[in-house]
Amino acid sequence: MKRNAIADMINWKKDAERKPLVLKGARQVGKTWLMKEFGKNYYKSFVYFNFDEEDTLKSIFEINKNPHRIIEMLSMIVGEKILPEETLVIFDEIQECPEALNTLKYFKEKANEYHIIAAGSLLGTLLAKPKSYPVGMVNLLDIYPLTFDEFLEASDPVLFCYYDSIQKEQQIEEIFHNRLLEAYNNYLIIGGMPECVDSWIKYKDPARVHQIQRELIEVYESDFSKHNGKVNSGRILMVFRSIVSQLAKPNEKFMYGAVREGGRARDFEEAIEWLVSAGMINRVYNVSKMEHPLSAFDKLDQFKLFIFDTGLLKHMAGIDNGAILLKTDYQFKGPLTENYVLQQLRGQFEIEPRYYSNKNSEIDFVLQNSMEIIPVEIKGGEDKSAPSFKRYIADAQPKHALRFSKRGYRKDGAITNIPLYLARKVKDLI
Structure with a gap:
């Protein structure tokens, strides 16, 4: 690889x-x-x-x-x-x-x-x-798990050559669009853990990948229990195991009370810091304003937590492979897609992605590229309805507005639609 x-x-x-x-x-x-x-x-x-x-x-x-x-x-x-x-x-x-x-x-x-x-x-x-x-x-x-481009180069070098050659505003032929979407679906199932990718390339057996993912989760949970520092290992485990149900909620925001009834920040914030430092979870803060510099507007008490590898999140959520491969809508499609996009965005921009949410609207991710603020909408399928997103674009008229979905690579008015398989190339495409 x-x-x-x-x-x-x-x-x-x-x-x-x-x-x-x-x-x-x-x-x-x-x-x-x-x-x-x-x-x-x-x-x-x-x-x-x-x-x-x-x-x-x-x-x-x-x-x-x-x-x-x-x-x-x-x-x-x-x-x-x-x-x-x-x-x-x-x-x-x-x-x-x-x-x-x-x-x-x-x-x-x-x-x-x-x-x-x-x-x-x-x-x-x-x-x-x-x-x-x-x-x-x-x-x-x-060092992170394999990103989609690394996975594609390892699993399908010929298709990777085409993917690698894609330029800004290039027309992507339907045959390649469909093949790349298929590779994207496979990546959602397999993820980027090297052992899972290696097994997939050798055997093309999803049952083997499933077994490896299960064992990896066991290894991580065993690491938590061996941890004997000042952070309570039981609380680390509780936070880690709560992430699927946290993301399944309508607003996905992390709630301490959802880890344990009556839970408070002081009970679990050290466990969260430990998991972030260990590279096990990615934390995305809500911002009070979508302005440069983004980090000045972090609401430190409002954030979402995602798992560092999408394949492991898919396994933890118990999503059947058929749900991903057969283009059906399933309950966890939105969070899984967001987890994937976040995994691909990490490291592309100096400032880590944020999100924006208030009583009236929600923007899935907010990117800062130099001084420019870019709103991002994420769709797990081809649907393109997003009232908050469109309202923000009409009001703020940003230079770029990105929608990740399974639709083709094209401009839809003020919105650039980027196929999910190109999330890793987004910096080059803008």
Whole structure:
């Protein structure tokens, strides 16, 4: 599989101001594979150290703070000389050795000629506590599940070539439109977890994918129960399990009382922060005004929570594959489609998407592109009725207004209709 993150890693390697690189993201999104693939293809050699598997490694970092001495000892362990610029040094599951995480600052200060890359499970929850890692001394790179373009390139390289060539305002032939919609439907079912995509490519068996998704959910829930920090693990689990029912409500807004009767913000806000930091959920804030800069208008007590992978959300919601493939309307179609679009939008714009909602109207997502504010309407099918959206366009007359749906790529008056399969290309298309 090709991953878009490799391009970011190549840029990191070339950067003269490079710092040790830390990959963060949920478990099983492909961090270990990425680091090894990068070492194999872009360095003369790489050395791999896993702090979860090799307990004795920890003692090296507990005793030493001198990065040159550490490199000497690591060279002896692997039986080969670690060379500056030429050998990539990989630290995996680094959260198991806080001393190693802390040592990264000494590499930045005293031995930056060595190329160091690190990753770990639930690292985001550690990084959220500034004392536990070297602030300002590392580069951070977020790793997500495969986006639709990565999924398409892995599963149908010929169709991907066509998809990749699509330009702004291009007419998309019906045969390709239908094939890309079919790939989009498959992505809703399979999602972007590397193991699920790999299984789908090898076996084309949805039952296998379903089994992997079930096991992944079990792994994550088991991680919550193992978590023994100050955030109550039971509350983390309750929030995670409530997301499907939260999104099934008419306004989708997260309600603490829907997690547990009488629930309050103080009971669950730390659990939410933990899940966001761990990369398990995406939080979208409501804004009081659709104006630049968007983040100045965040209503911090009003937000929606989405799952970081659409395939896992589809599994958690118990949606039958037939409902997606047979063009039927089903109860959870809107939230699942929004989850998908959000997953594709992440990282495309400097500012994360928001939404707008008041007593009279609702705009599904609001994007900020430089100083421009872009309203976004999301439809799971071909329907195009959206009174709030049209009213806002008539009043504010934005330069761009986007509707994602299963309709073709075209302008409908002031609205640009973008097929759902092009959500990953939206920045290029505007």
